[in-house]
Amino acid sequence: MNALRKADLKAIIISLVVFVVLQALLSTNSLDAFWQLNIILICINIILSVSLNLINGYTGQFSLGHAGFMAIGAYTGAVLSVNFHMPFIVSLITSFVTAAIIGGLIGLPTMRLSGDYLAIATLGLGEIIRIVIMNVNYVGGAAGFMGIPRHTNFAWAFFVMLFVLFFIKNYVNSSYGRACVAIRENEIAAEAMGVNTTKYKVLAFTIGAGFAGVAGCLFAHTFYIIHPSSFTFLASFNYLIMVVMGGMGSITGSIAGAFILTTVSALLSNWPELRMSIYALILIALMFYRPQGLFGNIEITSLPVLKRFKGGKQK
Amino acid sequence: MSVLLEAKNVSKMFGGLKAVSNFNMTIDKGELVGLIGPNGAGKTTAFNLFTGVYQPTTGIISLDGQSLAGMKPSQITQRGIARTFQNIRLFSELTVLDNVKIAYHTHLNYNLIEAVLRVGRYMKQEREIEDNGRELLKIFKLEDKAGEIAKNLPYGAQRRLEIARALATRPQLLLLDEPAAGMNPQETKELMDMIRWIRKDFALSILLIEHDMSLVMGICERIYVLEYGSIIAQGIPDEIKKNPEVIRAYLGGEA
């Protein structure tokens, strides 16, 4: 019928193939427990990096508080599952809603700030969220929240990730996404083109926060316990680095960034100090030699090699 | 002829400084008006007041009889004023076509769900703006550059794209801030033809700030001259050229 739909269909088929292969590997126990866990973590980190990319990469609003929204989702989901025995899907949806609402409420005043000031404000807000959680005994305080059922399996993580990718990809390819990118490129010109910049900034922030909440909920149900110290601003840095490494404004890039960093981090987990030093050097080298990230703002589907197979109306 | 834009006794203070004072101006429907004056006279400030970037300290600006007071720039664009910028402000990392597509923003009305699921109105409207955008680019001789990144265009083409983008918002009034700045004489000449032609074909009014006097004198029907934030003269080009106040403002006193 048309190119868009055909591309969607192709993406779905590829995703299913990937899923079946990985699921087969998992159910035949070809991967040990460590890697089984890491595959789930990769899916979760992809959700986090892609949703942060919507805020930082596409809309150009420098947020450093992503881990805070992840924490909100994680704790919301855990409370619903443990204390209210809700089905997992309800926990996931509620995590989205709660994180999105708080994200929106935080976004409204802070989106007036820009650049460094926004970065530091969101960093502070993320920390406040974490400290508040740490002081609520109902969720275990500083000791952490224990006894969370292990609902997250590979299938859940994978299909939720797929949904988020689908959502954000289509979002950025609509007038909503174009408004975001226009704000990133030149806020004054965007406003002059009739884009209500406040609205779209807050909307991107809300959606990004919501999906971080979803990732948090998946994360909480991967382990038996969650702990406020998993959601410090250093975690936010980590997601930011995935986005920057992959390329701001590229979904493919965020996927690659999350995949590479999670894998490398898993591979080097026996040498923690060395791992972080190497990591730091790679980061600095990246900024020197490829500051736009691995993919820049290009998607894999628009690489010249692949373009030939697409029936688009490219000239 | 009916008045499209009217500025009545508009003043703008920055701190204690009067950037624009007692500014009066009318633009009729279909008119092509110039705004000139030495550096720092307050011309761009006037544009920023018309487009809602600044709010006037005193005075009223109205479009089609409706006051624009308190409106954000995006709302004013929706009312029908579009502009270009003195120092080009394209969405420089995006393609030429996407630059224009963004400008159709206010004419799209599908909702978030439709966008994410890509159904109904989304598909129809996206196709429309794609076609309209390419159509518009053709008019500005940019159709073969649709897929290029805006910042890679030659300078003159960037200026044209900025005008095309402004027109995509479907304005009644187009404000051009130094459209010929940085252009060579040949490009300037083509630009003059284009401005005349846009005005006629898109049936709109144009107000332009320009330093290139050959351009201003060549195409404007009426000219306002601004100095130190106040209008010191207005009239048809031939009057302006001979006006001793204007000559003094430009060449300085003390001959």
Added chain:
Amino acid sequence: MGIMDQFLQQLINGISLGSIYALIALGYTMVYGIIKLINFAHGDIYMVGAYIGFFCITILHWPVLPALVASMILTGILGMLVERFAYRPLRSAPRISVLITAIGVSFFLEYTMMYFVTPQPRTFPSVLEDAAYHFGPFVVNNQQIMIFAITIILMAILTYIVQYTKVGKAMRAVSFDTETAQLMGINANRIISVTFGIGSALAAAAGVLVGIYYNSIDPLMGIMPGLKAFVAAVLGGIGILPGAAAGGIILGIIEALVSGFISSTFRDAAAFAILILVLLFKPSGLLGKNTNEKV
């Protein structure tokens, strides 16, 4: 102890802690003022300073003052090296690249240090005898007196340098308008380097003092104070030296009061809450002037 006495005691504790924030914040604000970079690695520079001081005292058996000076000099050089090799090549790069580089430098310093000294906290030797002085109802100990004294001396030296020396005037000029400063014949790169050196030396002093005060140092000790110091700098008005000093002291006092009267677990939240309130209502800080973007 009455509530007023407790208040006064917390005030003294707050000023001690605040002095340390102030020393770190001065470097933050100087660097931000001159190249508009949130130098996330500044807190780690402070950590390195603490370790250099520690080794001078424990291995070389130096007295505290020479150790402090040595730490300041070596850390100052480290700061200049970081600027020269990590930030200067990115002078015309987008802000985010430099910011990410700063995060990278921060990680690098933390974990390289951890590789060499292990993650375990070290006990900073007590260099002063544990004496406490009673001034009416409240108590000041030796360490606190030393912190006040050194902070005041360093601030006086800094003020002298910035206000009255040639290089200080050049620093202010570059920070106000780099291009015009060059038209005065000022080598901006050299002045930026000096700024990093001085800022890092102050952070090193803070590191040594904190070791003396809390008796414990570790490779990740710089993260929180680094952020807090940035909050202090924003609170006082980023780029303004007296602002950073005042911001540091105010922040220290507020934290001490929150720990004393509410709960120590909320003291970090208090710092960040202040940050956000300042950013939303007076982003230019207590001593700053508001500016508008030109269209």
Added chain:
Amino acid sequence: MGIMLKIDNINVYYGAIHAIKGISLEVDKGEIVTLIGANGAGKSTTLRTISGLLKPRTGKISFEDKIISGMPAHRIVECGVSQVPEGRRIFANMTVMENLELGAYIRKDKNAIQNDLKRVFKHFPRLAERKKQEAGTLSGGEQQMLAMGRALMSSPRLLLLDEPSMGLAPLLIKEIFAIIKDINEAGTTILLVEQNANMALSIANRAYVLETGKITLSGDAKELAASEEVRKAYLGG
């Protein structure tokens, strides 16, 4: 006598804009040369290129037979070229005295600096009265004087002035131009960029007219002042 500054066919770009299109000009020792033209013609760009704030893509600039194009800006000041930038750009948060001291940044000889300070205060007595005042609180005219005084403190052999009349009332403009003439008579060569053509031509020896990045006219200042072409360059044909 002899050529002091020689600009040889330079091309300067601002991103995609070709701002200076092959300009060549010369300033002789002891002269006042003015560069006039409408807004956006490239006058300031030319001065910024001489001072090293911009690098020409092609062509070269030499000062006293030394090639200065390509040198960093602070080295060019050391060669003896000082600029009063457009919009004055004084250090508003410092005192008048501190601004003047920064002007003498490259110099070491304390006595010579003191002499120049006296000279600056002689040209601009108002600055002496306001030595301790914060520069940002000065009036526009005083700020212009401070910017000029600051540039003189480096004891330049060539002084570049960018739009000294901008934003000033007519009476002040007269005063400033009289001082420029004095400074020149005291031995400093001057390259003056002005929009106020009549004023500039009245004190200059020679002039160049700049239009959209090119020199379209040049010659004796008195002759140009009388010519119709200058008016056309500003107000269009």
